[in-house]
Amino acid sequence: MKFCSIFSLLITGYLLSGCNPGANQDGGKSIVVGASMLSLQSEFVVNVKDAMENYAGENGVKLIVNDAQRTADKQVQQIETFISQKVDAIILNPCEVEASSPAVEKAKAAGIPVINVNSETSATPDGFVGSDDEESGTIAMEQIAKLLGGKGNIVIIDGYMGQAAQIKRAIGAKRILEKYPDINVLAEQTAEWDRAKAMSLMENWIQSYGDKINAVFAHNDEMGMGALQALEQAKLKDKVVVVSIDAIADALQAVKDGRLDATVYQDAKGQGEGAVDMAVKLARKEPVENKSVFIPFQLVTKENIASFLK
C-alpha cells in the first residue's frame, strides 16, 4: 500500500506543477481549493476533474486534486491533509455513502466549507452539486420500455456490486420495471463496470437465452459497449435493444452510428464548474442562493445526438 501512496504523491506533484498559482485576482491572496476525487481511472471523473481545473485556472483559483482510488479510508486521510494545509474550501467526490462521511464531518469541524460533487454522503456537506443517480436508471429503463412497446425479455448488467452508483441505478430501473409487468428480467449479473467482462457475460447469455433476449440494460456505457460487441459478433444486434448510462465519447459515437440505441448523459462539465464556483463563493463567505444543485440527466438518442457531439 505504501507504493500506492508514494505514487499518488508523485501524481499529485505532477498535477500541481501543471497549475498556475501566479494568477491572483483582486491583488489579494488566491483561494486554494482541495479536491478528493473518487477515482481518476474513471473517464467520467476525469472529465469532472478537467472541468474543475479549467474553471479554476480561468478564475485564478489554486486547485489541488487528489485521487482517492475508490478507497474511503484514503479519502478521509486526504481531507485530513487538506485541513492541515489550511485550504480555503474542500470539494469531495465521495467514494462511499457512509464510509466517506467522516471526511465531511472533519472538514466541517475544522471550519472549512466542504462541497460534495457528483454523489452524496450520509453526512450533510455545506453544499452539493451533482445528479441523482436513480434518475439515470429511470431514464434508461423508461427508454427500453418505450422501444419494446412495454413487453419483452431483458437482461441487466450491473456495476460493481455494492457501490453507490450500482445500487442507485438498479433502484431507478426497478421502479420503472414495476410499472411494466410484461417486461421480464431473464438474468441479472455484474460485469464490474468492465467492458471485456460484459462482453464475455453477454456471449454466455447469448448461448443460454439466444434470440429470447429483446433488450439489454447496462449500468454504464463501458459494459453497454461490451454487450453491443458480443451481440454484433453473434449477428443479433438488429433484434436487441441496448441502452446504457454515462455518454462517454465511444458510446456517443455508437449512438450516432445507430449501433447503441441510447445512452444517458451526465453533465461532467456542469458538475465540475458548479462545484468550484460554489467552493469559491463559500470560501469568500459570499451568499449562495441554492446550496443543493441538481443537474438533470438527459436521454441521448439518434434524434438529439448532434447536440452532445463536440
Place this chain on the structure above:
Amino acid sequence: MNMNLSKIKLPSGYLSKYGIFIAFLGICVLLSLTTPYFFTPQNILIILRQVSINGILAIGVTFVIIAGGIDLSLGSVLALTGVVAASFAHPGTYPLIVPVLLGIGVGILVGAVNGLTITVGRVAPFIVTLGMMTIARGLALVWSNGRPVTNLSPAFNDIGGGDLLHIPVPILLFVLVIIISAVILKYTRTGRYIYAVGGNENAARASGIRINRVKLFAYIICGGLAGLAGIVLAARITTGQPNAGIAYELDAIAAVVIGGTSLMGGRGSIAGTVIGVLIIGVINNGLDLLNVTSYYQQIIKGVIIISAVLLDRKNAQ
C-alpha cells in the same frame, strides 16, 4: 469418491499426473448435465476465445513461477501495452505490424526492468512486481490521459474479434503460444535451466548455470506475452483501456497453481497451466449459463479452485 479412487490400483504416478485433468472433465460433465447450452460446438468456441487472454498471461507467468519468481504486474502491463498499441492503431496511420511490435516491445521492456531489478538489484520478486503493478498502471493513465483510446482500425480489431481459417484469431494465438512455450520448456537447454534455477538455485549455480540470465529470460518472456495479451484484449474490446485488466494477474496465477505448478518453483508444466486456464474459463462460462447470482458465483469459483487443487495434491501423495 476419493476412497474408491485410492482402492483402484493404477500405474504409479498416473493420478498425480492426470488428477487435475480428471477434475476438469468432472466439471465439464457436471455442467453438461445441468445445462443444455454448455456442450455445444458454438459454446466451446466461445469459452476458448474468452480464455485466450488469461491463457497467454498464465503461460508467461508459468515461466516466472517455475524459475522461482512471481509477477504481480501482469494486469497493469496488459493495460499499458493495450493503450500504447491502440494509440498506434488508428485507421490510416501505421501498418498493423507497428502497434503489434510496440505492444509486445513495451511488455518486453517492462519484463526486462522487472528481471534486472530482481537479479542485479537483488530485490524480492514480490516487491519489484508489486511496485511495477502501480508504475505500469500509472504509465497507462499518463499515456492515455486517463481516457480510453478509441477509433482503432478494423485490421487491428480483427486480432481480437476476427477469424482465420474459420478459427478466432485469439484462439490461434493462444495455441501458438502454447506450442512454442511447451517446446522451449521441455526441449531446450534454457528450459531445463529454468527448472534447475527454480528447483535449487545454489545447485544450479554450482553447476555453472548463469542464474541471472535464466531469470531475466523468464521475466522477458512473461512481459512479452503480457504485451501480446494486452494487444488481444484491446482488439477484442476495440479500445485501449487504461483501467483494463485490474486483478487479471490473480486469475493467471490461479490457473498456473491449479495446473500443478509449484509456487516454490522448480516444478510445473505448460499443459498443466492450460488445464488450469480451461477450468477457470469453464467455471465462469458455466455459472453464467446457469444464471447463478454474482454473490454466489464468487464463492463457488473459490471453492472449485481449492477443491481442484486439493484433489490433485491428495492424489500426488
